[in-house]
Amino acid sequence: MQPEVADQRFREMYQATERDVLAYFLRRTDATSARDGAAETYLVAWRRIDDVPAEDESLPWLYGVARRVLANQRRSYKRYAALGRKLSGIGVPEDPSPEVIVLRRSEDQEILDAVERLRPEDQEILRLAVWEELPHRQIAEMIGTSAHAITQRIYRITRQLSGEIERSSPGAVRRTGPPASEGGGGS
């Protein structure tokens, strides 16, 4: 791709996606890390501009890169934190997640805590679907499965979360059988 064409393509892509990509990171980490992560994501996109899918497909591609960037950020941060403790005893937050800096409603915290206990890929699928509102087809492309599998998997995840919250709620009683009120199996 000619440099001027690549530059134009990148700028168009950037303008179309900058808020979405920055929001992706802000939903998962602190503001500074979010900006750094978004910048690195676009750096990858710039270097790989020939491989970035066109138009509507570019955003999930960027999310895929962002996901990897975020994982590396957290990995580096954990290593940095451990090294910091070792060298100087300076305390460093364990994880620059938004929970550190945002005072949440307790009910929001409850669901976020439950989500954190999911396996990482399930967490990401749920966030991509609900927070990024990414179509299941595009999530499926990112994960390497079918959109229907994503649909069903989200369903399973919400079922799991529902059970998690039910168990962790004060006064929760584990059911041993179907309550009478659920005679039809309705959930």
Added chain:
Amino acid sequence: MKNHEDIIDRMTAANPVPDLGMITDGQLAELMLQVEQDRTASTRTGERSLEAQEPPASRRTGRGPRSRWFKPVVAFASALVAVLVVLGIVGLLRSDPAAVVDEPAPSPTTVPSATSTMAPGTATAPVAPPPGASTASSDRTNRIRSLAVAGDGSLWAATADGVVRWDLDTQTPTIYTTDHGLPSGGAAFVETGPDGSVWARGDGWMARFDGALTTFSIPNGDPFQPVDVEADGTTWILQPDMSGFGVVDADGTFWAPSKEAGGGIVGSNGGQTTRLVVPVDESTAASSTTTIVPAAGEWNPILADTRAGPAAVASTCPAGADPAVAGSANQDRPAAGWAGLLAGAFDNRTGRIVYLDEARETWTFDVCTNTWLQLRPTGEVPGDLSAGLVYDADSDVTVAFGFNGVSVYDASANTWAYQNHNPLGAGPGQFAPMGAVYDPVSGLIVTTELTDGYLDAWAYDADTNTWTLIGRLWDGGDDYVWFELLGYSREADRLIFTSVNNLTALVDPRTGTKTIIETATPGIDLVWPGAQYGPAADSTFVAKGTWVHGGVFDQQFPDQICGFDINTSTWTLCVPMPGSSGYAAFAAMVGDPINDRLVLVHGVYGNFWGRSDDGVWAIALDTGETVELLAPSERREPTGPS
């Protein structure tokens, strides 16, 4: 549905950035500044010569990705940064693990035990890899699940059969399988450690490649769980990355799993494409068909008991009815909506399709007049369905398999009755039945308990409301194919399972013998759209469209509905997706034995929640012709799935 919607609602409410308008212009300006600085300092792939001519002043001068952690450090520990720089361990802070080569490799103290060690104690930067094979015994080695670039620049792949190291200079592979020390053949993912060594994870194990191969057992068998690896106060996380987006090597070449037939890895760099495929040793290559016979006592022979009673069958349409004429567009009809909630089954006695709509209302579709009728049955309608509806012919009831139990619809009494809280889904976090078919020999319904770790077959007797465990079909273990029950072929007397790994399995329900066939396979999962079984359609039909959009399937079954040809063991009974509006699938595909056609209810056009319209189509099984039986009440623009 309430729990599902509640969770979605709560997740939505907990979104830290619910509105993109919350992002300020200042934030965007900062980002743009950083991006432009990074771009200026960067080399775009395929443009090195151009970059080399730029004046040095325009180049990166010490900020960007590799230094981004300096900023939070400075915020509260600038002195520490100075120490780190002086110590020359800046590389530790780099985000690109492939470039970090100067830190001693951690020993995984959080991992309980090394089960086998070929050359322990060589914890330095990557050196020559341990001996491996140069040819594979199966093309499964070319099914790529994850990629990583090691500190020495080599490219590593987790595959369906082993781990492969590619020397990118010579483009030669080194293959590690169970023959070379891996506990099992299938690797879930590979990642590069902080020291540039390569780690792989499989079911119940992980392995380090750092000049030696060391394997470790992991109590948690789930290969997708991350593992904290600690040494000397340093922690890093071995975690899966299944994005399939590939990796960039030191030369800027982007490597990703190939979507071409035969798999492998494809690399692109400025328009130049390279494909890496492990050569398969034909002399040792496994057969494309594998038969597995269960050990004695492992398969309950309950399905071999021929006890299905006679079943009444409606065989003709009444005089004057023309099933080819579209139904009235003005008729009442079921509520379309999220396709995962919709299900249908053909009631052989009444000759009508029993259907549950999004509002959990019960309807029937008369295949002779193409009209809907709302039934308003007594009793409680079933909850959310996990395995759809199955008509139990000898019991003359339609059984709904749901996340919270089983409900049975008796058309003669027009009642729903909740039967039991099945043993599969008996608690939060457990699994509900996935896939269900009627077995005309035993008169039982076969379903499966599909988990991330195993797949068990169960039988449900609607007459006595009892469940029987038949046997374990697969331990997830070695290969994450996750077979799913799609249907039953009366012609072959086999249950049909598919996976997303181009594997189709035929299971003899009487003996449990499995025949696994490597063939281009639609990767439809979890039995939706529903598998079709019926006297008029002994093939299993699945919809293909954007619902199977990733991977090799995209090229294999574009916009088609395909059936499995039991004679050739291939998915070659394909017809185009009907309609011109870009349907991705249908909420229900139901065999119509009266008219020898497949009825397709509620076309899915694939938006966020897989919404569907309320139209009905049919495919003639003898000619493949499609006909619109009922036009949707609201016609969409033919723009295709979003």
